[in-house]
Amino acid sequence: MELPAGLTTRPLTLADARAVYEVMAAQELEDVGEVVIEEADIVADWQRPSTDLASSSLGVLDGExxxxxxxxxxxxxxxxxxxxxxxxxxxxTALSGWVRDTARDRGATIVGSPVPQGSPGDRLLASLGYGERWRSWVLRLPEGRDIEPQPLADGYAVRTAESDADRRAAFEVKEDAFLEWSEREREPYDDWTATSLRRPGFEPWNLRVAVGPDGEVAGMCFVVLAEGTGYVDQLAVRRDRRGLGLARALLVDAFALAREHGATASELSTDTRTGALGLYERVGMEVSSVWIHRAIAL
Known part of the structure; x- marks a missing residue:
């Protein structure tokens, strides 16, 4: 890598989570006017069993x-x-070259990154030949605005995932739904628990499920509380239980619970692959930032 004189590189370790958060937060504040990342997000990702920081990460340092x-x-x-x-x-530019080389060595045929639309990162990747693979939006429910409650169909209830069976069923619902539009391998259950159930600060109310009259989990929602905002990280409904209003019921439930725990606003993100933007706008959410997932063939 060609870097300015005086800068050095090394693989990251879990002890670098705070420093990475500070770099990411400074960049987000500059580019979108708010910090959307949490240190807990980084720790959760890095504690996945599939993560190998020694071979998959690189830090650039000025001194220490x-x-x-x-x-x-x-x-x-x-x-x-x-x-x-x-x-x-x-x-x-140097980091982009490292990413392409590393991803290629690991067998990837394409690699991409999400960047705020129009940001320096967006312009840089475009200049390096990265095209738009998909577009995503961060949506916010403004402070004080309510979403009209969704009556549940007879026999359905929304509650906290109470048992290991509930949690595993929620994972299966999430994976089945996400893999309808996501081009990737099925996520290992232990990787999912690392970013949800074992995420720093996790509380049982963060994982909610919609349960049908047969007692089976028909939908799930994972919400986290971050700096006064309730962030819906995952929302999914089983294909054979759609059209019953379960997604909206889970969303209303998540926002209400987040407010009970101190949130003054609620957020989520979606992208062009899901086709869900209109749903969230119809319930009163507003786009707060636009992100472009830029990718390049290797």
Whole structure:
């Protein structure tokens, strides 16, 4: 890698989570006007059994200070950030080259990263030949705005996932639904628990399920509380139970619970692959930022 004089690189370790968060937070604040990442997000991802930071990450340091990083997070996805104070020095270009080489060596045929639309990262990747693979939106339910409750069909109830069987069923519902539009291998259950049930700060109310008259889990919602915002990280309904209003019922439930636990606003994200943007806008949510997933063939 060609980096400015005085900068060094090394693989990341779990002890770097806070430093990576600070770089990412500074970049998000500069590019979208708010910080959407949490340190818990990084720790949760890094504690997945499938994560090998030694071979899949690279930090850029100025002395002992981390100023940029890149990581292959999944087979065809990478995340990267450069502290705004260190931009326009070729660091992003160098990290992009490392990402492509590393992903190619791991057998990937394409690799991409999400970047805020129109940001320096977006412009850089476009200039390097990365095209738009899909587009995503962060939507916010403004403070004080309510979503009209969704009556549940007879025999259905929304409750906390109470048992290991509930949690595993919620995972299966999520994976089946997400794999309808996501091009990836099935996620291992232990990887999912690392980012949900074992995520720092997890509380039982974060994972809710919609249960049918037969006692089976028909839908799930995973919501986290972050800096006064209830963030719906996962929302899914079984294919054979759709059309009953379960998704909306789970969403209303999640927002209400988040408010009970101190949230003043609620957020979620969706992308062009799901076709769900209109649903969230119809219930009163507003787009707060637009992200482009840019990718390049290897």
């Amino acid at each position: 200070t981390l100023v940029a990083y890149a990581e292959i997070t999944h087979a065809d996805r990478a995340d990267a950030a450069v502290h705004p104070a260190y931009r326009r020095r070729g660091i992003g």
